[in-house]
Each structure stands twice: as C-alpha cells, then as structure tokens.
Amino acid sequence: MKTCLLCNKPLTEPESIARGIGPDCWEKIQADVLRYRHSFADRYCGMLTENVLLKRGNDDAPLTNVTHKVFLHATQGYEWGNTSEGAADLALNILWHFATPAVALRWYQVFKRDFLATLPYEGGEIEGKVIRQWIKDKTRTLFG
Numbered sequence: 001m002k003t004c005l006l007c008n009k010p011l012t013e014p015e016s017i018a019r020g021i022g023p024d025c026w027e028k029i030q031a032d033v034l035r036y037r038h039s040f041a042d043r044y045c046g047m048l049t050e051n052v053l054l055k056r057g058n059d060d061a062p063l064t065n066v067t068h069k070v071f072l073h074a075t076q077g078y079e080w081g082n083t084s085e086g087a088a089d090l091a092l093n094i095l096w097h098f099a100t101p102a103v104a105l106r107w108y109q110v111f112k113r114d115f116l117a118t119l120p121y122e123g124g125e126i127e128g129k130v131i132r133q134w135i136k137d138k139t140r141t142l143f144g
C-alpha cells in the first residue's frame with residue numbers, strides 16, 4: 001500500500017498516490033507557503049525553463065528562477081553554499097520542478113549536498129540536463 005511520504009498514512013485517492021502526499025499534508029504545505037512567503041528573502045529573475053539560475057541581488061538577497069512552491073524548513077527562504085534549511089528548501093523546489101513530488105521528497109537532501117552545498121556564495125547556474133541525468137541515476141538505483 002502506498003503511504004504519504006510525510007506522515008506515512010495510507011493514500012487512497014489517485015491524486016494523492018500520484019503526488020506521494022496525502023490531502024492533509026498537502027494542504028499544510030500549501031498553507032505554510034502562503035503563511036511564510038512574505039518572509040522569504042528570495043526574489044525572482046525569470047521563469048525556470050531549462051537551467052537553474054542562482055544569483056545575488058545588490059542587497060545580497062537570493063535571486064533565482066526557481067518558484068517557491070513547496071515549503072518544509074526555512075522561513076527566511078532560499079540559500080546555497082551551505083547545508084542550511086534554506087538550501088534544503090531550494091533543493092526540494094528544484095527537484096519539484098524537474099521530477100515528481102515523490103522523487104523530490106525522497107532525494108532533495110542528497111541533491112542539496114551534491115549541488116547546492118558546494119556552490120559559491122555568489123551562486124551559479126545548474127544545467128537542466130545535468131539535473132535530469134542526476135535524477136535518472138538516482139531513480140535507477142532506487143528501482144533497480
């Protein structure tokens with residue numbers, strides 16, 4: 001039986017099963033984004049279509065094209081160049097864009113370590129095709 005990736009309760013609705021998250025947890029995630037979005041420091045520079053862009057504004061605020069759709073950890077928003085909770089949320093939202101929620105929730109801490117922890121403070125660009133290949137490699141080890 002499929003269970004919620006966050007609380008382990010059984011999933012019954014097809015929509016929840018596809019997402020890997022039950023309705024209660026899903027509602028909570030979305031409510032949290034709405035509650036905290038005003039305290040996120042991140043600002044946006046365009047839409048994420050292929051490569052992930054991570055830069056700094058003049059005030060040092062994180063500037064990115066990764067929409068902040070999911071929230072689990074950091075009330076102050078995205079970060080990188082460390083293993084902070086802000087880097088964890090950024091990793092989660094990047095994988096949310098490139099893969100399924102289930103893959104994102106399973107692998108975001110590893111993605112944080114592999115891609116975001118080692119980025120310089122100023123940021124950088126992460127190629128979409130590198131991210132897709134990384135996801136392919138990880139899910140292959142997962143499903144044999």
Ligand SMILES: [Zn+2]
Pocket residue numbers: 004005006007008009021022024025026
């Ligand atoms: Zn749940």
